[in-house]
Amino acid sequence: GFPTTIVASLRSPGVATAATRLLWSGLILRAENMDDADEMGTTVELFVYDLTKGMAAVMSQMLIGRHLDGIWHTAVVAYGREYFFGPLGIQSVRPGGTELQEPQKVEKIGQTYLPYSVFWEYINGLGTSKFAPGTYNLFKHNCNCFTEEVSNFLVGTGIPKYILDLPEEILQTPVGQALFPLIENLSKGATAGFTVGQRFVEARIHREDSPEYQSLNSEIEQARLNSIALEEKRNVINEKLAKKERKKKKKDKKKRDKSSRESGSESNSTGPTNCTAMADGESTVAEMPSHANGDAQGAEMLPSDRILEMEAEEKREQEELKQRRDPPIVFRDHVDPAAELEQFRLLLQGKLDENEMLSVDELHQYVLENEGSWALGDNFLNFVGRVFYDKTLDSKARVCLLNILCIAALKDDxxxxxxxxxxxxxxxxxxxxxxxxxxxxQLPLAQFIANLFENLSSSEWLMYISEWQHQNQSISNIRVTTKVAVHSLLSESEDLQTRGTAIIHNLACKEKMNKNIGLRQLLPKGSISKVFDDVAVELTMALLQYFNGTPAEEQLYACMKSLARFTQISGQEVPQLIQMIGPEPAKFRGCSQRIDELIDQINKKLLTSKDSKAHAGPAPKRRRIKVSKYAPIFKWLPKYNKYRAVSDAIAGITIGLTMIPQSIAYATLAGLSAQYGLYSSFLGGFLYAIFGGVREISIGPTSLMAILTLEFTKGTNPEFAILLAFLAGCIELVMGMLDLGFLVDFISLPVTSGFTSATSVIIIVSQLKGLFGLKIQASSLLGQMYKIGENLENAKMGDTIMGLTCIVVLLCLRKLKDVKIADTSLRGVIISKTFWFLSVGRNALVVLTCSVISFYLHQGGQTPFALSGQVRSGLPGVAFPSFSTSVNNQTYSFVEMCSHLGSGIIIVPLVSVLANIAIAKVFASGSVNASQEMRTLGICNILGSCVSSMPTCGAFTRSAVSHASGIQTPFAGIYSGWSFFCPSSVFQPLSIIAELFHLTPGIMTILALSFLTPYFFYIPKTVLSAVLISAVIFLMDFRIVQQLWRGSKRDAVATIGTFIICIVFNVEAGLLLGIVSNIVYLLYLSARPSIVDTECTANMEHKYLLIRPDVGLFFPAVDFLANKITDIADDRAGPNVPVVVDCQRFRGIDYTAVKGLEKLVKDFNEKDLTLWFINLNPKVVKSIRTLGDLDKFKILKNEAEVVALLCGLDKENSVNVQIVSENARDIPMKILPSMPEVESLLAKGSNGEQR
Structure with missing residues (x-):
């Protein structure tokens, strides 16, 4: 142990450093004398959380002008708990049990050899003084200060410097300085209600105990009761054994006396006999004494004792069998059988006849009174079937019965x-x-199946392969068990996933027992090890799908253990499946030691599988391609069920009603016939279901693609639009295959906003002529506006009235879905759903109503509206797009067509990808793979061009409808064609109703082309214009300009400039201008890095200048950085004041930068000045050695070595550091801690070592 005085001293901040050194000196001496010091140590880890979940790395440069990798919150993990500091004081939870869930980084600090009692005393001391509730300050006294303090105490090493320096980096920015007073006031207000001095232990009282804590207490109490019962039973058995031993001794004594008398009488009567025969007889008797004694004991044993002995022998045999297999995962204490049975009676009160009531009593005797299964009568299963299948009974009754059966499943009989x-x-x-x-x-049902693995006999029963018919399907016990396991594991419920994990784990453990040759004789017919060859692959697919999520460590261990078993029993199928589908189990390496061991087993089997393929010689290395990477359908398809199918059916119908009128309108906007809009609508849905990654995206014609198609194909025929779709698809596919998705990151949101607003204005102006029934031609937007104003008096009254009315109706119907119905009854729900459906299907409703009106007027000989005209019916032919065509008797070759399309070949794919990524970022729940979206759009446009499609992409309006409709997956309309890709129990056939109503936009478009095209003739053009105007009017966002002007005038100028160029000239020029402005700004930041110089004093005699560039060093910034360093050195450095360049931000360096730094070093040497470089990573050092002369550079490890060189042998070396910015504005900085590296260097110096 450690003296109490040392622990008390550790609470005092003034002597904490000295006490820590003293404590660690003693520990090191003790550790050196221990042979097994590592085994006694406790690992100390640092959990690092990013409070912004990655947003800081993306947005910090734009918001505060400085790049931050994250806003870090840290906690120390030691002795099985996670300790952190906040406004409530010091708190502890299980590792990873905070609201932040899993940490972003886990860094091992070291090993501690302190007893837990010492640490507990220390942490309570901190909780009442330095880190008491109410002392928290966001910048000066936060969680990172606490972890620094505790880490130094436990292992003598602090946390990484980049975490401690984070507040300083923020305060150095103008935004941080402006917000500092506000944050200080908020911090004081948040901690004002706490009392300083409140103990850490008391802070735990007001928090709920974790489930693990309650479960542990219950297990401890149960163990105590079991121990008492076991002790009483042991005493009874000992008394019985003692009594039996006394009887046995009496019997042995009587037997010996009787044998001696009989042998004496026989020798007297018969005389001497053959000695050899006598010896053999004696040896025979001597060989079987125990057997004879056992027979005698069995003959005189009481019947009750004999039964007890037989039961004990049977239990011993069962225990031996159980020891040969891994213990199954069962759920014992999750159900209170007495309470469940009482509730079961209440729920069925008055609904059962006498025989069924008798079955309830039998169940009570079997479960609660521990009677044997003989207590259950012949009609018991009929009663169970009635409860299961009688839907007039409350579902809670079935839940209660299943919970009771979960307890019964644990019984031996x-x-x-x-x-x-x-x-x-x-x-x-x-x-x-x-x-x-x-x-x-489902939850108690899966738990019942899992509990059946507790007993060998019932677990073997689950493995039977004898089949029977159910709903025209052949099923067996093993198929039922497998289906329950897979369905539970892939469900959305975490509790159900836990049960599925248990069932699969128990199945894998059963296989190990079945492979035991000695136990195979005990198995019934039909329960053989071969059954795993049939289900191992299916279970493996479910496990791999489960691994795409973030399972908890306990469930992950059970699943990884099951996967390891399956790789051992299924030959090459399971290893090949892992390599083909993924994910690799190695992605979970580092979760825990036991999981790492299982991963090593799996990887060993995978390597063995690969080696077996190379028996003919070493095969060339091939890059393994994951199918799910290029076809995300394999990620979510195993989870597909009828509930998702119904949701997709509703969403598909709704999107179809939106897409059909929009497609016709967008084709008109692009200057094409209506059928081309429908051709562009149906194939994208099928392809995106396979290759798409965002369920809300619906591929088809959009306003952006229509206006761009019109821009680049004006004055041509539809062949140009089809070729544009083909070429755009090729560009998108090539970019996706090269993983160039990062290119869309160079288009900022302000540029995108200006471009979208401009295209919306262009679309609205172009549709005004159709809205008013005008026939005008103009080549530019301004020309169109002028001609519309000039011919406004010629507007057709019928078209104008209908168009304006349709716009008003569409806008009103758009708001209809937001109407809240106070009535919560069934009638209110029906009204609310009706309003919602009318709102999302408003386009189809308005087009249908106006078409009916136009039809009847046309039949009566009146045509007050301009109609769409004849639309060619039927599906388009499948053929490659034409690479040559004729327009106005002029023939265009492929090269001439490409020349006419011009920059559209680049602009169209770029804009389509940008639109898809923007939609994905709004609606996607996880990260967005831009490269996959490129590949998907490429496939959709290439194959779409083969059916006469114009360029397509996703649309915000359809995506919003999809999201509001509750869409579950991108799978739409092709279920019956793709269902064979999944195993039968993973992907179950849907009901007939779901298949009939699962109509998606693609199928609905095909139906429209096949049967409805004659009626498209009667659609008024003014209605299509109204649909387009009401759709794009909400894409204009002018409020962002005011917001950007207040926060970032550069972004505001980019938005306004992009908008004006698009309006005045053309859309491609505006977009290219915005992209160029973004790239120029990024190049400027790279060429002109921000530099902060720090004046440091090691003591009264020694000083040095610390210069920190905020970005890496490459050739555009070399001269600027060298000149800046030279200017700072000329102003403030001297022969005795070295200049230290912190290269922590240098991630790489090129040839120009190396030569520039060499010249800088040469200039410093000529001026008799000192230049040092610190914190260089090995990659940069290697580049300097390769590209230049490393000997010219003076490189130190870190700032600690700088301090050590300047201080010499001064062991006090307190370093007061002060930031001095370029504007000579002093900003206070914390005191530099005494670093272990400095102490080690000073120790070397005191021993006479030379640097």
């Missing part, structure tokens, strides 16, 4: 009940339909 179920298969049929039951019934 439950196998007798299961054997009775072989006649009607009541229980197993109900389990097979698990996906049709509500979630509250």
């Amino acid at each position: 439950v196998i007798l009940l299961l054997h009775q179920d072989r006649r009607e298969h009541t229980i197993m049929n109900f389990a097979y339909d698990i996906d049709r039951h509500p979630l509250e019934e």
